Amino acid sequence: MSVTTGRAAPSGAAGESSRINATWQEVAADGGLAAPAHHDLALDHTQLRSLYRLMALSRRVDRQAINLTRQGALGVFASSQGQEAAQVGAVFALDDEDWLFPSYRDSVATFARGVDIVEVLALFQGSWHCGFDPYRYRVAPQTTPVATQALHATGLAMAARMRGDPIVALTLFGEGAASEGDAHEAMNMAGVYQAPVVFLVQNNQYAISVPVSRQTRTESIALRAPGCGMPGVRVDGNDVLSVYGAVRAAVDRARAGGGPTLVEAVTYRLEAHTTADDETRYRNADEVATWRANDPVQRFAQTLRDLGVLDDALTAEVEAEGEELAARMRDSLFGAPAGDPREMFEHVYATPTPALNEQRALLDGELSAEGDA
Template identity: 50%
Template sequence: MNSRLTGPEPTEALEPDSAIRLLEAMQRARQFDKLAVALQRQGVVAGYGQAEGQEAAQIGAVWAMRDDDMVFPSYRQPGVALHRGVSVRDMLRFYSRHELCTWDWRACRFAPYAVPVGSQLSHAVGWAMADRARGGDQVTLAFFGEGSASQGEVHEAMNMAGVYRAPVVFLCENNGWAISTPFARQTASSTVYVRAEGYGFRGVRVDGNDVLAVAAAVRDATVAARAGLGPSLIEAVTYRLGGHTTADDPSLYRPDHEFEVWRRNDPIDRFAQVCVSLGAMEDSAVEIIRERVYGEIRSAAAEFAEEFGV
C-alpha cells in the first residue's frame, strides 16, 4: 500500500519510467489475453472472455486510482487484475478450473469477478459507503458494460450512490456489443454517460482507446469523489476486438468493416506512438517491452502447467 493521496497525474504517464510501466501493463493485459485464448483452444482453459482492444479503458482507469482504492470488476478485466498484483496463476485457475476467487482480493484491492451482469455496481456502492462510514477516504472503481447498463440493478446502484454521494467511479466500457446485441438495440439513447444527469452526478464520455484520456477522466472523478462531491459515470468508448468469449464467433453478427476500423485504432499501438513521438521512449523500446512481457507471461503459464499437470 502506498501513501499517495491521489492517483498519478495523467501527464506523469509520459515520464519515461511511467510510460514504460503503463505500456507494460497494457501489454501484459494483451499477452495474457492471447495466452488464455490459446490455452482454451488446447483444452486447458474452460472458457475465457476476451478483452483485446479494451486495454486503454481498463488500464487507464486503474492507473488513475490510488493503490488502496478498491476495484470491482465484471468478468473482462484480467489486465486490471494483473496490474493489481493478482498472479497469472490465479487468473488461470479462475478460467481453467472454475475456482472462483483464489486471489487475496482484499490485499490486491481487486474484488472477485462478477458474472451476473451489473451486480458488481451495488457491491461497489456498498463498499464505498462502508469505507466512508468507517472514516476512510477510498474511492471505489466499478467496471461494467453498456449492455449491463440496461439492468435494473445498475439503476438502483447509481441512484443510491447519487443520493448518498458515495465515492464511486462507474466506468462503463462501451465496446459496442453485448454479446450479439449492438448498442443501437440496447438503448434508444446514443450515449450512456448522459444518464448521470438523472442521478444528479457527473457524467463524461471519453475516447476509451486513448489511455491518457481515460486516466485523466478517472483522475478527475477520484479527486471529486475524495472531496465529497459524490460519484461519476464515465463512458469509455472502445471496442472488443475478440469474441464475447471463446464460445462466441463474432463474425456471425459483426460487420467486417467495423472490426477493421477498430483494429486500426489499437489502443496499445496508439499509446506506443504517442510515447515515441513525444520522446518518452525509443522506437526499439516498444518491441523490447512486448518481448519482455511475453516472456514473463509465458514462464508464468509454464509454472501453472507444471503445478496443475495440464
C-alpha cells in the first residue's frame, strides 16, 4: 500500500501551464483596505493537480475523522471542512525548510505538510504528546491554548534571522485567537524585529459561538497589521489559488528580509466547532447553506475543470487514494493501545519539580486503587 502526502503529484503530463489569476486586497497607506488587485501566478499543471489532490484528500480524511470520533476511536475532533483552501493553500506556499505552527483546527494543514494523518490524529486520541516528529516535518505540535503558537512562530523566526537561516515560519490562528494578547505580542515583536513570519488568520466567522462582530469593530482583522508595522492582506479564504498567491508573496518577502505579514483569509467552518459542540444553537441553517454553496473544494475542482486540468480519470484516482487513506485511518485508530496517563509528566522538565512529583504520586495512588478495584 502506498499512501503519500505532501506535494506528491498524481499522474498526468508535466510541464504544461495556464495563466492563473489570484486576487487579494492590501491594507493601504490610509489604513483601510485597497481595492482587490489581480496577480498572475506561476503554477504549472502538475502543481495544480497536486493542490487538487491535497484539497480532495483533506476533505476525505476530515470526514473520516468525524466518523471515527462518532464511533469512539477518537475522543473529539475539530473539523477543517470549509477551510481547506485556507489551510492547504497556505501550506503549499512553504518551502521544505520552512516551519508551520498550527492549532487544533489545522489538522489538514498539518496533513498537507506531509505528516501522516494517523500521526496527526494522536492529539484527538488524547495523547499528551505530539504524534509526529516536529523536526522531521518542520511542523510544531498543534496547540490547544489559542494563539500560543503565534508566539512560538515569532520566536523561531527571530532565532532564524539571528542565525542567518533563510527560513520562514507560518502560523495559523482563528479570528477569535486574534483577540488574545499572545497574538498581539507575537505580531508586535515580529514587526519590531522584522522576523520572517507569516500570520495567517482564518476568519471562519465564529470563535465557538461568538461571531466575528464581537472580535472587532473594523471590517478586517488585517487592519491590525499597520499597528505592528507590517503589511496586511485580506483574501477570499475559500479560493485556494488566491490564498496560495497571497501567502507565497508574504513568504517570499519574509525570506528576502522584508519582515512579517498579516494575512486574513475570510472563510467559514462548515461543521460544528468540535464534535462536542452543537452549532445549531448559535447559527442558522440558511447561513450554513450559503457557505456550502461556496465550498472551496468544489470551487477549485470547477476552476480546474474549466482550465482542462481536472478530468474524470484524475477525480477517480484521487477518490481511490482517499478511500485507501480512510480505510487505513480506521484500521490504525480502532484498537489503538490506550495511553498511560502517567505520560503527561514525561518531557515537562529535565528534572521534575517537587509539585509534579507530588501530583505523579497522587495519580499512581489513584491508578493502583483502580487496579485493586
